[in-house]
Amino acid sequence: MSTPLENWVEESARLTNPDHIVWCDGSEEENRGHINGLLHDGILTELNPSTYPRCYLGRRNQNDVARSESVTFICTRTQDEAGPTNNWMSPEDAKAKVRPILENSMKGRTMYVAPYILGPENSPYSRLGVEITDSRYVVASMRIMSRMGKAALQRIGSTDNFVPGLHALAGVDPERRFVMHFPEEKLIWSVGSGYGGNALLGKKCFALRIAGWMARSEGWMAEHMLILGLEDPTGKVTYMAAAFPSACGKTNLAMMVSVLESEGYRVFTVGDDIAWMHIANDGTLRAINPEAGFFGVAPGTNMQTNPNVMAALRHDAIFTNVAVSPALEPWWEGIGTPPPAGLIDWKGEKWSPDKGPAAHPNSRYTVPARQSPSISPHWDDPAGVPISAIIFGGRRARLAPLVYESRDWQHGVFVGATMASETTAAATGAVGVTRRDPMAMLPFCGYNMADYFGHWLAMGPKIKHAPKIFHVNWFRKDANGKFLWPGYGENVRVLKWMLDRIEGRAAANETPIGLVPTPESLTLDGLSISRGALDELLRVDPADWLEESRATAEFFAKFGDRLPAAIRQEQEALATRLQRSTVAAK
Ligand code: OXD
Ligand code: MN
Helix, strand or coil: CCCHHHHHHHHHHHHHCCCEEEECCCCHHHHHHHHHHHHHCCCEEECCCCCCCCCEEECCCCCCCCECHHHEEECCCCHHHHCCCCEECCHHHHHHHHHHHHCCCCCCCEEEEEEEEECCCCCCCCEEEEEEECCHHHHHHHHHHCEECHHHHHHHCCCCCCEEEEEECCCCCHHHCEEEEEHHHCEEEEECCCCHHHHCCHHHHHHHHHHHHHHHHHCCEEECCEEEEEECCCCCEEEEEEECCCCCCHHHHHCCCCCCHHHCCEEEEEECCCEEEEECCCCCEEEECCCCEEEEECCCCCCCCCHHHHHHCCCCCEEECCEECCCCCEECCCCCCCCCCCCECCCCCECCHHHCCCCCCCCEEEEEHHHCCCECCCCCCCCCEEEEEEEEECCCCCCCCCEEECCCHHHHHHHHHCCEEECCCCECCCCCCEEECHHHCCCCCCCCHHHHHHHHHHHHHHCCCCCEEEEECCCCECCCCCECCCCHHHHHHHHHHHHHHHCCCCCEEEECCEEEECHHHCCCCCCCCCHHHHHHHHCCCHHHHHHHHHHHHHHHHCCHHHCCHHHHHHHHHHHHHHHHHHHHHC
């Protein structure tokens, strides 16, 4: 009797017609074989073995350098289930569109079957997936990003308890590129791309879109959030989860070297991109990181912005679309050293300044999480870590203060639902445009976002020790366009204020949008910042916020009657508070 997994592999093989089928066990030896094959085929090149041992550079097809949101679909039976913020196609149409692309796509090629666990190996919160792919680069990356191999296969056994994902490069043709999700049958089909989020199906496709669907029906949360632990001088660690849109500094925050380390405040990393959160028996919200590696944006990463990841990247890492020096060391804009003579750019050409960036703005590193010096002793804990604070944030040059706290859970959900940010290079499309990105989940929510807000609202009252909800903005600029806040390691000052709020120690001012720190309640010793800059960072301008509130109302209108009443109430209450304070200010 064959197992559900064997049946699906066979069915996929009938469709894609590979010459060989290889089941991956995740071993060191097997990985060596993949890497050697990739080196032999010229898909990877080896970096300097003395300064970057076992590190490789991959150059992706130039039409395939970021997540392709325009061809990412949620394929539910009804369009309403996918909602107005997702691309939708019926499951029948989606399959009819992609099946011909998959047909014979692996002819002359090898099909790899990669079973993986999302989450710590023995955690009740972990989930299982299997990716079928004809890309060894994907297999090698999945081995870093998930617990891939034998243990997953054993856990799946003869059950059907796994999320199948079928991936084929199919010529890496942008005209024949689709990332299809079938949440009702928990299935993923991805064709035409070898890029991270499109091709490493355990990441955005499963751990956010499909898991989000599962989480709603099973009563937990799958979120686009980093997880960090903030240690205080007594040694107590408080865990926080933070949602920022892609390429807004989640990785840097999660791996931050605190400027208050000498005072006993230290940051530990649990995860940098995704949090799965369950209500535990002790009434806390417990988070695990479903991933096992970091797939981070390289440009701008340096010894100041993220020394921990810089240390992690010195061995056993895969770099994608970065530049390379004649000494075979990776280089990117903002790495902290001038471009070396003879630099080769991400396209494999000799670089000169007139050619634009040498590393692609969305070039990436893929590195095991355990290699970071900041990794938390609990990052792999099957029980997860208890979350005391949820942080929303975005890139807003104007408007949002450095930090504010929501009044309660319902208001906090509203704060998350009204998040917006200026776009980055993580997805194809214009950069720097303000887009509404609730909970940083706009591209990752696998069902109707109005129902997702409803799920958030329903979760709060079930959590006995519910986290406080905050909003941060590291990116506010002054009238001359200069950042007001130094960011990076200094951000611990904001985390410390949150910790003090959790412990009932720090003061805050009531404003129409929420509770903003009094200037005195922030720990600013050792930081040179003018009082004017501080006031500007904490300023809430009711007129600007009223305009913002109109924009959010317009966004919410998309959801029609499906928008939860509580969100509408919060929206109206905010508008009233803002109107009152604009009148008062006149
Ligand atoms: C990512 C993203 O790659 O959010 O993590 O785009
Ligand atoms: Mn992300």
